[in-house]
Amino acid sequence: MLSESMVLVFGYVVGFYMSWNIGANDVANSMASAVGAKAITIRQAIFIAGILNCVGATFIGAQVTNTIRKGIVSTDVLSDPHLALIGAFSALLAAALWVSFATWKSLPVSTTHSIVGAMIGFGIMAGGFTVINWGKLGAVVASWVISPIFSLIISWSMFKIIVKFILRKRDALRWALRLSPIFIGLTVFVVVLSFLFKTPLGKTLSLGTPVAIAIAAIVGALIGLLGQRLLIRFVPKDESGTEEVFRKIQIGTSCYVALAQGANDVANAIGPLAVIYFLVKTGTVGAKVPVPLFLLLFGGIGIACGIGMAGHRVMDTIGNKITTLTNTRGFAVDFAAATTVLIASKMGLPVSTTHAAVGGVMGVGLARGIEAVNFRILYKIVLYWVLTVPAAALTSMVVFKLLEIFM
Amino acid sequence: MRIPFLSLFVTSPFEGLLEHAEKVKECAWAFQQAIECHVSDRCRQFEELRREVSKLENQADNIKRRIRGHLPIGTLMPVSKFQLFRYLREQDQVMDAVKDALNWISYRSEPGIPAELEKYVFLLVDAAVEPLEELSLMVAGAKSYFETYSEKQRVAVKEIISKVRAQEHAADKAEAEIKRQVFNMDIDPVTVFHMVRLAETIGSIADHAENAGDMMRAMLAR
Numbered sequence: 001m002l003s004e005s006m007v008l009v010f011g012y013v014v015g016f017y018m019s020w021n022i023g024a025n026d027v028a029n030s031m032a033s034a035v036g037a038k039a040i041t042i043r044q045a046i047f048i049a050g051i052l053n054c055v056g057a058t059f060i061g062a063q064v065t066n067t068i069r070k071g072i073v074s075t076d077v078l079s080d081p082h083l084a085l086i087g088a089f090s091a092l093l094a095a096a097l098w099v100s101f102a103t104w105k106s107l108p109v110s111t112t113h114s115i116v117g118a119m120i121g122f123g124i125m126a127g128g129f130t131v132i133n134w135g136k137l138g139a140v141v142a143s144w145v146i147s148p149i150f151s152l153i154i155s156w157s158m159f160k161i162i163v164k165f166i167l168r169k170r171d172a173l174r175w176a177l178r179l180s181p182i183f184i185g186l187t188v189f190v191v192v193l194s195f196l197f198k199t200p201l202g203k204t205l206s207l208g209t210p211v212a213i214a215i216a217a218i219v220g221a222l223i224g225l226l227g228q229r230l231l232i233r234f235v236p237k238d239e240s241g242t243e244e245v246f247r248k249i250q251i252g253t254s255c256y257v258a259l260a261q262g263a264n265d266v267a268n269a270i271g272p273l274a275v276i277y278f279l280v281k282t283g284t285v286g287a288k289v290p291v292p293l294f295l296l297l298f299g300g301i302g303i304a305c306g307i308g309m310a311g312h313r314v315m316d317t318i319g320n321k322i323t324t325l326t327n328t329r330g331f332a333v334d335f336a337a338a339t340t341v342l343i344a345s346k347m348g349l350p351v352s353t354t355h356a357a358v359g360g361v362m363g364v365g366l367a368r369g370i371e372a373v374n375f376r377i378l379y380k381i382v383l384y385w386v387l388t389v390p391a392a393a394l395t396s397m398v399v400f401k402l403l404e405i406f407m
Numbered sequence: 408m409r410i411p412f413l414s415l416f417v418t419s420p421f422e423g424l425l426e427h428a429e430k431v432k433e434c435a436w437a438f439q440q441a442i443e444c445h446v447s448d449r450c451r452q453f454e455e456l457r458r459e460v461s462k463l464e465n466q467a468d469n470i471k472r473r474i475r476g477h478l479p480i481g482t483l484m485p486v487s488k489f490q491l492f493r494y495l496r497e498q499d500q501v502m503d504a505v506k507d508a509l510n511w512i513s514y515r516s517e518p519g520i521p522a523e524l525e526k527y528v529f530l531l532v533d534a535a536v537e538p539l540e541e542l543s544l545m546v547a548g549a550k551s552y553f554e555t556y557s558e559k560q561r562v563a564v565k566e567i568i569s570k571v572r573a574q575e576h577a578a579d580k581a582e583a584e585i586k587r588q589v590f591n592m593d594i595d596p597v598t599v600f601h602m603v604r605l606a607e608t609i610g611s612i613a614d615h616a617e618n619a620g621d622m623m624r625a626m627l628a629r
Contacts, residue, residue: 032413167556242555317413324419326554361415368485371419371553376481380414 007085008280012298014089015273018096019299022111022265023053023306025103026353027314030261030337033357034254035315036322037330039247042315049258049311050304056262057300058293060194061270073123073131078275078285085279086403087122092272094118094396098388109388110352115268116140117389121396143349144385147340148359155336155363162328163367166242173241180231183249185224187335191256192216194263194342227252246327253334260338261353262300264345270299324371332369333360355381417482420491421550423474427495428543430467431502434460435539438505442532445512446525453516457509464506471499485553486626494626497619498542504612505539511608515601521594524602527585528609534578535609538571538616545571545623552627561627571620578613582606 031045040048078084095111095118102109123131169175193216196207207215227249235244274291278284325333337356344351358381365373441456474495478488520528548564551557585606589599 036416163556168558170558172555172557321413322416324416358415365415365483368553370416371421371484371550372417372478373415373483374417374479374481375483376479377414 004280008277011089011092011273011276011280014092014096015269015276015299016302016305018092018099018111018115019266019269019302020306020309021096021099021103022269023050023303023308024310024314025099025306026111026261026265027053027307027311030257030353030357031254031311031315032322033325033330033333033361034250034257036325037247037250037327039250039327039330040254042312045254045315046307046311048255050307052255052258053262053265053303053307054297054300056259056264057266057270057303058262058297060259060263061266061291061296061299073119073127073133081279081283081285083126084285085276086400087126088272088275088279090125090396090400090403091115091118091122092269092276094121094399095268095392097399098392098395102384102388109384110354111265111268112350112352113144113385113388114392115271116350117392118396120389121393122400124393125397125400140350143344143351144355147344147349147351148355148362150343151336151340151356151359152363152366154339155332155360156367157363158332158335159329159364159367159369162246162332163369167328173235173237173245176242176245177228177232177235180245180249181221181224181228183224183246183331183335184227184252185220187220187249187253187256188223189216189220190339190342191259192219194260194346197346243327246331250327250331250334253331253338257334257338257341257353257357260341260345262303264341264351264353266296266299266303268350269302270295273299329364329369332364333357336360336363355385417479418477420474420478420484421546421553423470424491424495424498425543425546425550427467427470427474427498428546430463430470431498431539432543434463434467434502434505435536437463438509438539439532439536441509441512442528445516446520446528454513457513460506460509464502467499467502471495490622490626494619494622497615497622500615501539501542501612501619504608504615508605508608508612511601511605515597518598520602521589521592521598523592524585524588527581527588528606531578531581531585531606531609534574534581535612535616538574538613538620541567541571541574542616542619545620549623549627564627565624568620568624571616575613575617578610582610 027046027049031040031049034040035042035045078087092115095114098114098118099109099111102114120132120137165179166172166175193212196205196212196216231245231248235241235248270291274289274295275285277292277295278289337353337360340356340359341351341353344356358377361370361373362375362378364370365375437456437459441453441460444450444453444456475492482488484491545564545567548560548567552560552564586603589602589606592599
């Protein structure tokens with residue numbers, strides 16, 4: 001048996017490695033449309049993504065996390081603290097290893113799906129197949145299918161609306177400016193709502209749903225109108241103006257995606273780490289553990305480090321390759337992806353930012369917005385998504401066996 | 408690097424289409440020079456210009472193949488893949504017709520075009536060449552339309568299309584005039600055959616340009 005502090009240090013290292021991976025890999029998906037549409041530069045993208053992922057992770061990230069993500073595995077396996085400790089370690093390590101392997105091999109996997117798979121692997125090792133809640137697992141799997149479709153529908157509608165009410169008009173710029181409060185307001189509305197429902201600050205205010213919606217609507221309207229004034233002032237009054245309006249709005253939406261991503265993904269790394277932390281500190285662990293703020297901050301910093309170190313290369317590729325995405329399209333994609341992720345995390349479903357972003361691009365493609373989109377990538381994504389869970393589960397099983405020998 | 412997001416984006420076929428249209432435009436200039444040279448008495452450059460057109464046509468063929476070969480199954484575009492390919496085919500046939508016309512002249516470079524017909528040949532060539540220059544404008548305009556969805560842009564492209572159609576009509580008239588004249592002239596039947604076929608080939612340049620315009624119109628339909 002290792003000493004307590006050793007276990008904790010080891011836990012931090014692995015947790016950091018996992019959150020680093022999340023940052024390095026998923027930053028591409030949140031910032032891709034903004035960088036591709038040249039709304040922000042690569043440097044700005046890294047800066048925004050780093051800071052806001054950190055902020056999102058710390059302040060919107062789940063303060064109380066289910067020890068086993070979303071109850072896919074019965075908590076019976078946690079009754080033996082020693083076994084639970086090994087389990088949390090093997091899940092975290094296996095997910096991180098699998099994501100690293102995927103990064104190396106250029107496979108489109110999701111960090112969220114990896115951690116879910118790794119948890120299942122640990123559950124099977126610790127308690128056999130009976131501890132797996134297949135119904136819950138089915139619901140989670142369904143959410144993976146639903147999230148890209150949901151995102152697709154939002155971005156499709158958003159782009160159709162932009163085309164119908166702005167682009168097709170004779171004086172497109174005037175319409176873009178006139179309707180800008182709606183686009184800005186909607187974005188702000190969703191952000192404020194998620195703040196009110198999900199953050200500790202919002203929870204202490206303990207507002208009812210109608211009040212929260214009213215507040216979000218008012219704040220959205222105010223910021224929307226303020227944004228309109230600024231746009232009227234700063235946007236050039238010529239042909240390029242319409243895209244310019246959305247370029248400015250897109251700076252806002254990419255912040256929104258980064259925030260949503262931080263909030264959503266930090267639990268993938270910090271959930272298991274919190275279990276380790278509590279087992280070491282208190283010796284037991286229940287179905288839920290409160291996650292201390294510093295752990296969330298730790299995860300956020302890990303994500304930011306990943307973005308800072310690996311982000312540049314990713315963004316560079318994106319900026320050069322995605323040339324057909326303009327600001328109106330980028331806005332539709334960003335808005336759809338972030339809204340999907342925020343709604344899903346509100347409902348407690350572990351969805352992947354990657355898939356939400358992919359769904360968003362497809363929506364715009366279906367609305368005839370992009371010069372050429374390859375739909376066949378869907379099959380590939382589905383394939384790797386099906387493979388990720390068993391692969392991460394197997395890795396987790398092997399790691400579990402190894403750790404059982406040493407710990 | 409794991410970027411599933413990236414693999415969503417395929418190189419836009421419109422880039423290639425524009426490149427192809429630029430080749431057509433370059434070819435138009437060489438074609439006009441070649442005809443003028445052939446009609447004038449002291450022509451030395453004809454063979455050179457004909458080879459130039461052949462070379463351009465070959466390059467355009469490569470572009471065409473590149474566009475066709477690099478649109479994976481399941482690619483979604485603002486226009487249907489078949490419309491795009493139909494359009495590309497017409498635009499390519501424009502070049503083929505230009506090349507055929509020059510080749511046809513080279514098969515029988517003497518005694519040349521009868522002096523009485525020169526005027527009509529120039530009329531026909533002018534009417535056939537103008538649409539070639541419009542094609543690249545048309546493609547560029549369409550590309551911009553699919554980016555902005557601006558009604559203004561759409562109208563501009565539609566105007567170019569109707570211009571091409573008017574030019575085709577002018578070419579038709581000139582072609583008919585050449586035929587009518589040549590059959591009423593007292594010349595040897597081989598020259599008659601050579602002239603009729605030449606007029607038809609040059610006329611088909613404008614025909615294919617018009618067809619390309621019609622396909623473009625179909626792509627622009629809302």
